[in-house]
Amino acid sequence: MLTVCHPKQDLIAVHLDSPLLEQGQLAISLKFPYGSTEWGKAADWDHPDRHTTQHRIEGRQADLTRVLDADRYCVRAAWSAGGEIQVRSQHEYEITRRDGESLEIVVAFSPAEFRGVLPGFDEVRKAAADHWSGFWTRGAAIDFSGSSDPRAGELERRVVLSQYLMAVQCAGSSPPQETGLTCNSWYGKSHLEMHWWHGVHFALWNRLELLEKSLPWYESILPAAKATASMQGYEGARWPKMVGPDGRESPSNVGVFLIWQQPHPIYYAELCYRAHPSRETLDRYQQIVFETAEFMASYPTWDEANHRYVLGPAMIPAQESYGSDKARNLNPTFELAYWHWGLETAQKWRQRLGLEREPKWDNVIQGLSRPNVREGVYTGIETPPYTISRDHPSMLAAYGFVPPTPLIDPNVMMRTYDRVVQTWDWPSTWGWDYPMMAMTAARLGEPEKAVDALFMDSPKNRWLANGHNYQSARLPLYLPGNGGLLTAVAMMAAGWDGCPDRPAPGFPDNGTWKVRWEGLQRLP
Numbered sequence: 001m002l003t004v005c006h007p008k009q010d011l012i013a014v015h016l017d018s019p020l021l022e023q024g025q026l027a028i029s030l031k032f033p034y035g036s037t038e039w040g041k042a043a044d045w046d047h048p049d050r051h052t053t054q055h056r057i058e059g060r061q062a063d064l065t066r067v068l069d070a071d072r073y074c075v076r077a078a079w080s081a082g083g084e085i086q087v088r089s090q091h092e093y094e095i096t097r098r099d100g101e102s103l104e105i106v107v108a109f110s111p112a113e114f115r116g117v118l119p120g121f122d123e124v125r126k127a128a129a130d131h132w133s134g135f136w137t138r139g140a141a142i143d144f145s146g147s148s149d150p151r152a153g154e155l156e157r158r159v160v161l162s163q164y165l166m167a168v169q170c171a172g173s174s175p176p177q178e179t180g181l182t183c184n185s186w187y188g189k190s191h192l193e194m195h196w197w198h199g200v201h202f203a204l205w206n207r208l209e210l211l212e213k214s215l216p217w218y219e220s221i222l223p224a225a226k227a228t229a230s231m232q233g234y235e236g237a238r239w240p241k242m243v244g245p246d247g248r249e250s251p252s253n254v255g256v257f258l259i260w261q262q263p264h265p266i267y268y269a270e271l272c273y274r275a276h277p278s279r280e281t282l283d284r285y286q287q288i289v290f291e292t293a294e295f296m297a298s299y300p301t302w303d304e305a306n307h308r309y310v311l312g313p314a315m316i317p318a319q320e321s322y323g324s325d326k327a328r329n330l331n332p333t334f335e336l337a338y339w340h341w342g343l344e345t346a347q348k349w350r351q352r353l354g355l356e357r358e359p360k361w362d363n364v365i366q367g368l369s370r371p372n373v374r375e376g377v378y379t380g381i382e383t384p385p386y387t388i389s390r391d392h393p394s395m396l397a398a399y400g401f402v403p404p405t406p407l408i409d410p411n412v413m414m415r416t417y418d419r420v421v422q423t424w425d426w427p428s429t430w431g432w433d434y435p436m437m438a439m440t441a442a443r444l445g446e447p448e449k450a451v452d453a454l455f456m457d458s459p460k461n462r463w464l465a466n467g468h469n470y471q472s473a474r475l476p477l478y479l480p481g482n483g484g485l486l487t488a489v490a491m492m493a494a495g496w497d498g499c500p501d502r503p504a505p506g507f508p509d510n511g512t513w514k515v516r517w518e519g520l521q522r523l524p
Contacts (some may be wrong), residue, residue, distance in 0.1 A: 001014065001015065001016050001017075001018075002014070002015045004121075004125045004128045005124075005128060006119070006124050006127055007106060007127055007128055007130075007131035007132075008110060008127070008131075009017065009119075010107060010110065011107065011108040011109070011115055011118070011119070011124065011323040012106070012107055012124075012306070013104065013105070013107075013119075013120075013121040013124035014028060014029065014104065014105050014106075014107075014121070014158070014247045014431060015036060015102070015103075015104050015121050016103045016104070016153075017101060017102045017335065017385050018101060019101050019126065020069070021096070021097045021098070021100065021101055021102070021103055021426075022097070022100065022101060023225045024096070025099060027094045027095060027096040028079075028095045028096075028103065028105055029073075029088075029092065029093070029094050029095075029097070030077060030092065030093040030096070030107065031045075031092045031093075032051070032053050032064075032091040032092075033308065033432055034047050034048070034050045034051045035068055036184065037187050037188070038184065038395050038521070039184060039185065039474065039504060040183050040184055040185070040474070041183065041184055042183065042184045042188065048067075048089075048091055048432070050068070050297040051067060051068040051091070052065075052066070052067045053065070053066055053090065053091045054067075055087070055093070055474065057085060060078060060079050060080070060081070060091065060279040061076065061077065061078045061079075061118075062076070062077045062078075062085055063075075063076050063113075063114065064093075065212075066246075067482075068196065072111075073109060073110065073111050074109070074110045074111070074112065074113050074114060075105070075108070075109055075110075076107070076108045076114045076118060077093070077095070077105060077107045077108075077112075078103040078105070078106050078117075078118045078156065078520050079095050079104060079106075079276060080102070080103060080104040080105070080121075082097045082098075082099050082100050083095050083096065083097050083103050083105070084097070084098075084514030085197060087370065089297050093109070093500060098244045099393065103220070104120070104121040105121075106118045106119065106120065106124060110234075112457050119486065121154075121499070123368070126343045135167060138206070138207075138208075138519075139163070139205050139206050139207045139519060140204075140205040140490070140518060140519030140520045141517065142156070142159060142436075142493055142515065142516070142517040142520070143515075143516040143517070143519055144156045144514065144515060144516035145366075145514065145516075147506075147512060147513045147514045148356065148400050148512045149451070149513055151444065151451065151455050151514040152513065153487070154365050154455075154463075155454065155455075156340030156484055157467075158463050158467060159486065160467075161466065161467025162467055162482035162483070162485055162486050163205065163406055163486065164417055164467070165180075165467050165468065165479065165482055166201065166202070166206075166479065166482055166483055166486065167210065168180075168181070168197070168293075169182065170183050170198040170199065170479055170483065171202070171210040171213060171214075171308075172213065172214065173213055173214060173216070173217060174190065174214055174217045174245050174322065175190040175191075175192060175194075175198060175199075175214055175217065176193040176479065177188055177189060177191070177311065178189050178190075178191060178194055178475075178478060178479060178480060179477055179478070179479065181474070181476070181477050182477055183476070183477075186242060186477065187250075187520075189198065189242050189243055189244050189250060190242070190243055190244075190445075191241060191242055191255075192239055192240060192241055192242075192243065192259035192261040192264065193264070193318065194257055194432075194480045195214070195261070195264060196261075196267065196401075197432050197479075197480035197481075197483040197487070198479060198483050199211045199214060199268065200267070200268070200271065200297070200483070200487050201481070201486035201487045201490065202484050203272070203274075203486075203521060204486070204487060204490035204491070204494070204520060204521045204522075204523065205486060205490060205519070205520065206519040206520065206521060207297045207421060208271070208272065208275045208276075209274075211268065211271070211384070212272060215265075215268055215269075215272075215285070215288075216221065217245075218239070218246075218265055218288055218313055219287070219288065220247065221240075221243075221246070222237055222246025222287070222291065224235035224241065224246075224247050224248065225238055225239050225241075225247070225291075226291065226452075228240065228249065229282060229295050229298075231269055233294050234298045234299055235294045235295060235297070235298040236290075236291045236292060236294025236295030236297075236298060237267065237288075237291040237292060237294070237295055238255075238262065238291065238295050238299075238397070239261055239262055239264070239292070240257060241255035241258050242253075243372070246416055250434055253323070254316055254320055254323050255324075257314055257315055257316040257326050258315075258316055258317075258320075258405045259299070259311065259315055259317075259335055260317065260318040260334065260338060260394075261478060262292065262295060262296055262299075262336050263292065263296065263338050263339065263341070263342030264268070265285075265288045265289065265292050266288075266289050266292050266293065266298070266299070266342045266345050267276070267342070267345075268285075269281075269285035269288060270345055270524060271502060271524075272284075272389060273285075273349075273352075274521070274524070275521065278354070282349065282352055282353050286349060286353060288345050289345075290346065290349070290350075291347050291359055291446075292346070293342065293343055293346035293347075293358070294474075296339060296342055296343055296346075297343060297358070297360050297363075297365070298362045299311070300339070300364055300368065300510040302367075303320075303369075306369075307367070308367055308368070308369045309363075309364050309367045309368050310330050310331055310369050310451070311326055311330065311331050311335055311336060311339065311369070312326075312329045312330045312331065312332075313326060313327050314326045314327050314329075315330075315332075316328050316329065316335055317329065317334065317335055317380065317381060317394060318332070318334070318335070318392055318394040318397070319331030319334075319380050319388070319391045319392045319393070319394040319395075320387075320391055320392075321380075321388040321390055321391040322380065322381055323496050325383070325384075325385075327428060328383050328384075329340045329381050329383060329505070330369075330381060330383045331369045331371065331372060331381060331382035331383075332360055332380060332382075332394070332395075333371035333372070333378045333379065333381075333386065333394075333395035333398050334383045334394040334395055334396075334397045334398045334401075334402070335379065336368060336369060336370075336371050336398070336399075336407055337371070337397075337398035337399070337402045337405050337408050338398070338402050339364075339368060340365060340368055340405045340406070341402050343361050343364060343365050343403075346361065347361055347362070347365070357463070360503050368407070368516055369382070371395070371407060372386065372406065373412055374386055374411065376415050377412065377415050377416040377419045378395045378398070378408075378413065380394065380395050389420075389423050389424050389425055390408075390424070390425040390428035390429075391428055391429065391430075392429065392430060392433055392434060392436075392461075393424055393429070394436075395416060395420075396413070396416065396417055396420060396436065396437055397436050397438045397439075397440070398413070399413045399434055399440055399443055399444070400436060400438075400439035400440030400442070400443050400444075401440070401508060403437055403496070403523075403524045404443070409507075410443075410444060413440065413444060414420065414444050414446075417437070417440060417441065417444065417446075417449070419451075420437075426458040426459075426460070427458065427459050427460070427520070428480070429458065429460050429482060430460055430471070430478065430480070431460055431461065431469040431471060431478040431481025431482075431484065432478075432481050432484035433460070433490075434453050434454055434456055434458070434460075434461045434481070434485075435453070435454065435481070435483060435485050435487060435488035436488075437450075437453035437456075438450040438451070438488040438492065438506075439452050439488050439491055439523075440455040441453055441482075441489070442491060442492050442496070442499075442505070442506035443496065443499075445500070447492070447505070447506050447507050447508045447509065448508050448510075450488070450492055450507075450512075451492075451507065452504050453506065454485065454488065454489075457473075458482075460478075461481075464477075465474075467482070468482070469482055469485075488506075490520045490521070490523070491506055491522075491523040492505070492506025492507050493506065493507065493515050493517045493520055494517065494520035494521060494522050495522050495523075496522055496523040496524065497522060497524055501524075503515065504517075
């Protein structure tokens with residue numbers, strides 16, 4: 001059996017060859033479930049009366065209308081000569097063939113009724129083959145052959161498979177959920193703080209268009225994001241955390257307090273401008289950049305006693321271990337650096353457009369608190385308990401994920417990195433923590449540590465034969481880990497702004513790594 005998916009239409013095609021067809025022992029079944037909110041499962045097969053399937057069958061084609069609550073969509077199935085369809089139950093259809101050993105079927109999905117004829121199997125197969133040929137030949141590529149480091153082959157395997165997995169699961173018109181299209185996680189909703197990991201690598205691997213496909217979605221939810229900010233007493237747009245396609249914030253005692261997703265749209269827009277530094281790019285994304293910056297400038301609170309702006313409270317940093325202290329949390333190291341970079345980048349956008357710098361943005365940039373340092377290392381937050389050594393070691397992202405800012409001292413960050421490696425509770429981490437650490441090590445001029453981070457022996461840094469980043473039985477795949485790997489490897493190979501002037505500056509320069517690449521883009 002061969003199954004192919006059309007690259008531009010919501011359509012799959014199946015070719016089946018078997019003598020069991022003529023013997024009546026093999027058939028193609030179409031079954032339709034109700035939707036499920038259960039973790040790991042998107043299908044509910046136990047409540048057939050909660051949805052309807054109406055059909056109209058003519059010749060070798062069936063048109064089905066599906067209704068689930070307020071959702072309605074259409075399905076068209078067409079099959080090859082000799083095939084017959086039978087209605088097996090309320091939501092089940094079976095296509096058989098008794099006079100031959102081959103059967104083909106094409107099944108398409110649409111929000112509206114179909115017009116025209118569906119493509120045949122051969123046409124779908126050719127479209128898919130042409131698409132993937134273009135994907136692999138037009139994007140970037142990397143080659144570690146000739147390396148003596150025994151980990152090189154495994155890294156290349158992860159890179160190749162991750163490119164495929166991210167393309168099929170994370171390149172849609174809206175941000176994906178953390179498990180993509182494979183299974184339900186967190187009610188099937190997307191987490192906007194993770195969109196950075198899902199999408200930034202596309203720009204670095206010379207596939208910017210796959211990132212840009214999802215950026216108009218931010219424009220579609222901009223009114224809701226502005227309404228949220230206004231309701232809370234802020235200006236600009238406050239982007240939600242956990243959402244469905246409509247962008248409505250989900251109830252949560254954690255998500256609504258996160259802020260590290262706020263600068264993300266500025267980062268995406270900056271990647272687009274770096275690829276296409278034109279007035280057209282500036283005009284296309286300036287509203288998103290400026291509304292994001294307006295919120296970021298109005299969110300910090302002025303601390304009169306210490307003459308500075310502070311982040312929080314009430315706030316939960318990327319390292320969600322401080323959730324119970326959200327009413328007291330102040331100044332997480334990562335968010336401070338990201339806030340500074342985001343506002344400064346938004347000012348550059350104003351200048352590129354011929355506008356004056358925004359004074360209130362500059363006030364925040366210049367007055368933003370410095371990250372807290374205790375015992376010579378950066379803490380997770382400024383307030384007690386300062387650092388909890390589990391979950392994301394997100395203070396490291398302040399100099400790696402985030403480009404250099406005046407807020408971060410590389411020497412202090414180096415000590416912080418070493419302290420984290422020595423003391424962290426690694427089973428409590430997540431898949432993107434390891435490439436995040438590799439990015440920090442690379443910026444710090446420690447390429448050996450960057451590679452070691454990618455291969456750290458940890459339950460959450462496990463990579464399956466199919467390329468998925470396994471986390472646990474509950475979370476058998478974790479696409480932010482794949483996207484993080486691609487981002488880190490691109491950075492380590494192609495470099496970053498201000499990196500050492502040598503090939504592959506993020507890989508060891510000791511003769512054990514031979515890195516050849518083409519098409520990769522530098523990280524800011």
